[in-house]
Amino acid sequence: MLDNYGYIGIFLIVAAVFAIALPLIPYILSLLGIVPRKPDQVKSSTYECGMDTVGSSWVQFNFRYYLFALLFVIFDVQVVFLYPWAVAIRQLGLFGIIEMLIFISILIVGFIYAWRKRTLEWK
């Protein structure tokens, strides 16, 4: 079984090397003179409407993303608990389902609260 993780690890290395090698190809080709490399000020300026860009685009995010992110983290963690439960459902039986219903309904109360508070609407 542990072999499989070894395969994954080696494949990760191969895939990463492959992915890093791809953007280096045009660099090597440009040394050979096949790919042009003529940077100029206009070409490397920000693609917008033709005028110079006003201000930086590195801005702060709207805080509403944060509320969604919080909900996301809560329910994503909940899913992590669901997976082992799903695998073992035949052994756990009805008890397991009721147990999980209680667990989920606690979280669902929070979800309903968020819904009623209109957190889920982008306004």
Place this chain on the structure above:
Amino acid sequence: MDWAHLGIFVVVIIAFFLIMAMVFIWLERRLIGRFQIRLGPNRAGPFGVLQPVADAIKVLIKEDIVPARGDRWVHFLAPIIVFTPILMIFAVIPFGERAILADLNIGILYVVAISSIGTIGVFMAGWGSNNKYSLIGAMRTVAQMVSYEIPLVLSTVGVVLIAGSLSMVSIVEGQSIPFILLQPLGFLIYFLGASAEMNRTPFDLLEAESEIVAGFHTEYSGLKFAMFYLTEYGHALAVSAIVTTLYLSGWMGPGLPAFLWFLIKVFFVFFLVVWVRSTLPRFRVDQLMGFAWKYLFPLALVNIFVTAFEVLLWPDFPWPVIFANIFIAGALIVLWSRLFPLEGGVRFDRYGLGIAKGLALTFRHLFRTPITVQYPEERLNTSKRIRGNELLWDDEACNGCGACARACPVGIINLETRRGPEKGLLVERLDIDMGCCLFCGLCVEACPLGALFMGRGYERATYRRGQLVMDKERLALAGGEPSAYASPQIEAALPEQTLLVKGEMRGSRGHKGEGRWGWR
């Protein structure tokens, strides 16, 4: 550690990924063409199969432009971080019996975990470019990801419940009945969530070319852009393979070899993806978030518990349960739409019928003759009275009165005459600068003798503007095709206008005699 196994599968997976991504690029462009009654790319190689190769060569020898105001390193790393995890997904996809790189006992969890890493890369691309369009695309990615990810992951729990395992191989082997029949609702939710994850229309908010140029990869060119492009199709391939494995019983099937069954199913799922893409318009961000949170998420939860009870009550899923499941899925979709309409009273079941109609319409388009005109080889006959390019002048009929030159509102007709030996005027020079022509036709209307005609051509390209000035020889009537504009005497002799080279063009509802040309 079996090094031969590892070596073979690493090579096979990378080759499979690259070749299939190119096949998918070609297939999608051809399919979308046919869905829109076009031909799609057909010039490079037979049926255009070499089109992706041509694109690849083109993109390989393009200059790599890095925005000056951006973050060089983030800009460089982003395509790598997007590309690697998509390739990694294929490590746990069973291509056939025992044809799998690593049969992890947490297969699904691995897929779910690794396929969402790409979002970080997309965000890096948007942030590192320091471009407002890119950043909007990146923000949309995050908003999209936090919404669709939960229903997507929850819907796979239903599969795990039935299979009783997280390993991809066990899931395939557990499907004596394909799970799409046992999990119709789960399949729909997974399909929608996966469409959002691989950023395909109707969920392609982060590139949305009609709104934000190209979204997160606005500032990318050359091979880095190609990596995003390759990743998009690689992801489509990965999702098709995962759907095949989870819901369509993977490589299992009667008669044909395992790998062939796998490929057939993968192509089928990809066909569905393209079909949906060519039918539906794009969602808005808040619509997508509302749809995922208020609609898909509760339904996915209900689906899990329904499935859990079914697994306990009828462990081997008799046929009645299958029909009951399909009924439950339909009932839940309709009920939830009634009970919890979205903002503005939007009910998703209302759209259900419309979506089905739209899908049926685009499917019918597949069987219609494409209306594409293969331009240099095929040409349409223009309207008889077209005011096309190049005026035509009848030397015999002209008496040099100069009415045309006086009528011209832009004064591009230069006429010089001298008195003839007997009577009347002889035309010495007649120069018309077609580069400035308005094609208003006033000169033709003004001519009292019908000596000037509009041409019927529609191709006018020269290397120099000077060549656009037509002199007497080039205006000669004998060399061109006159139009019947203001010259009804020649109308009967001209060929009828054609709107289609092959076949007849009919409206989508097939009303034949309605309007002269049917289509409009």
